[in-house]
Amino acid sequence: MGDSVACVARRGPASEVDFALIGHQESWRAAADVLAVLRGPERTPLPDDEIKDLLPWIPPRAVCHLNVGSIVGAKARGLYIDSFIPPDRLEAAYVHENIARVRGAAACAINTGAKIVSLGGFSSILIEGNFDQLPERHDTAFTTGNTLTVAFIVQGIKKLCALEGRNLQRSTLLIVGATGDVGSGCAHCLAPMVKRVLLSARNVERLRRLAAELQAQGVQVEIATSLQRFSAEADLVICAASLASPSLLLGQIAPGALVCDAGYPKNLSPRAELLGATVFFGGLGQITGGLRFAPDFHGILNRHPFPDVVHGCLLEGMALALEGRFEPFSQGRGSITRERVEEMEAIAARHGICLAPLYNADGPVEDGPHGQTEKQPMQETAGQKWIRE
Ligand SMILES: NC(=O)c1ccc[n+]([C@@H]2O[C@H](COP(=O)([O-])OP(=O)(O)OC[C@H]3O[C@@H](n4cnc5c(N)ncnc54)[C@H](OP(=O)(O)O)[C@@H]3O)[C@@H](O)[C@H]2O)c1
Structure with missing residues (x-):
């Protein structure tokens, strides 16, 4: 070739x-x-x-x-x-x-x-x-x-919170794929800074172990294998599940939530209804x-x-x-x-x-020379169509 x-x-x-x-x-x-x-x-x-x-x-x-x-x-x-x-x-x-x-x-x-x-x-x-x-x-x-991936996810969350005037200490953080290497790294970094942490993955034993570790540090933690209840309660969401394709729907999301999709490939389905949420692709430098x-x-x-x-x-x-x-x-x-x-x-x-400057499938999500902070509904782009295919 x-x-x-x-x-x-x-x-x-x-x-x-x-x-x-x-x-x-x-x-x-x-x-x-x-x-x-x-x-x-x-x-x-x-x-x-x-x-x-x-x-x-x-x-x-x-x-x-x-x-x-x-x-x-x-x-x-x-x-x-x-x-x-x-x-x-x-x-x-x-x-x-x-x-x-x-x-x-x-x-x-x-x-x-x-x-x-x-x-x-x-x-x-x-x-x-x-x-x-x-x-x-x-x-x-x-x-x-x-480790650097976790650093950039955490930096991205903090940056967007600062840009939108959010108080991390009053936030409820949901991590999807919480027991993975990236998810648990994010939990260890961010849990001490937020009010409450919601951990989600499929294996309940691993969730319990991580929750116990965080609770021992005084963190308020809940676990669930289903997102049904969690999605609506979180104002910060990190998606770090090892999904083979962008298939995560997240469910009924809280209006105004900040959502970091750190998947490679992306976690979030183009069909996810995230109206009112600000989504960015995380872990990028x-x-x-x-x-x-x-x-x-x-x-x-x-x-x-x-x-x-x-x-x-x-x-x-x-x-x-x-x-x-x-x-x-x-x-x-x-x-x-x-x-x-x-x-x-x-x-x-x-x-x-x-x-890296924060962006999602529809473009930049932060103020500055590259774009404006906007609450973007996730609509399918040509790129995402290819991901599906
Ligand atoms: N942005 C970047 O630069 C970057 C860098 C590195 C990795 N990543 C991406 O980050 C994601 C996580 O990587 P990792 O190394 O942490 O993977 P990992 O260690 O294999 O962890 C994956 C996590 O996802 C959970 N999970 C798997 N399938 C799931 C499903 N169907 N529903 C809910 N949870 C599920 C796993 O727990 P259960 O098995 O118990 O469900 C586990 O908590 C991957 O997409 C990876 O490619 C991105």
Whole structure:
């Protein structure tokens, strides 16, 4: 395929790869765009049905080089490796196939001699944050990137509360996917700052354990496996469930609620009736020290309405590379503490990696040069249509 980057064994002193990012596409449109760049501009784009037939046969591979700069002058060189998990095959039925893809992508990263690898989205969920499931890692460290993700979710919630004049201390916070790595990290950071916390997930035992931990810290907590009662009671909502597609309806939401959708892929269904709520996509950061792709995947791998915006999970690997800390900063499930979030936040900020401007499917949600604060009903956009497809 065209001008792409081969995933060749390059271990040893000649290796110039500081970091590798492992990701997957959230929609067929995104996957089609990636394939179009890999095939090169001289070839006519493939029809959608051919792309859907072809993608499951593409093995994990590096698709481009990345150069990232820091505001204090550090530079790091990396690779983006796509596991090519088809966007409609994140379901449990494909778990073995997908774990094999993540392992293949990890082997690819290890072979290039990357010193640190970030596992984007489902790449870490599939192996449940357990790096023992990866191939022999030599000197390559892996991170799930979830600590920086939590940092940006929390920053986004605080920023929107400040913009809308909300008092965090008087708020009721609902976390969907509360017992996951991201959800529990958010709970540990935000629970001490709010009035009451509502935790939701499917497994009641894990919910009880998390609730007990928070209660021991004096937090007022309730748990439920159904959202029916919770949705209407919360004025802050974090959606961090590992859903294979945007299928979360949330139910009857409180008018004026602030809702952070941190899913990758997104959690919220385009059919969710969130009238009167302000929704933003959370866990995203922005690189201010410079980001270059070769070949040029700008706007294709990072499909956001603002420049150099990247998922927090992938940014963590870049931040650690710029800092020269090649270590498994985030691993396992449920071990993200407030102190670790602050530490990671400081590393990222030192290199100019900061919270991305807040936006949702309809555009920016904050005042400033990029847009205005608006209460947006969630309407299906062309992008979301592709996600569904
Ligand atoms: N924005 C970013 O940069 C970024 C970065 C990293 C991760 N993420 C995304 O954040 C989400 C969570 O990731 P994670 O690593 O925390 O995953 P995780 O550790 O696997 O946790 C997933 C959570 O969702 C719950 N859950 C799963 N299916 C559910 C369902 N159908 N209904 C309700 N709850 C459900 C799980 O509990 P039960 O199994 O008990 O239901 C668990 O609490 C994923 O979408 C991931 O891709 C985003």
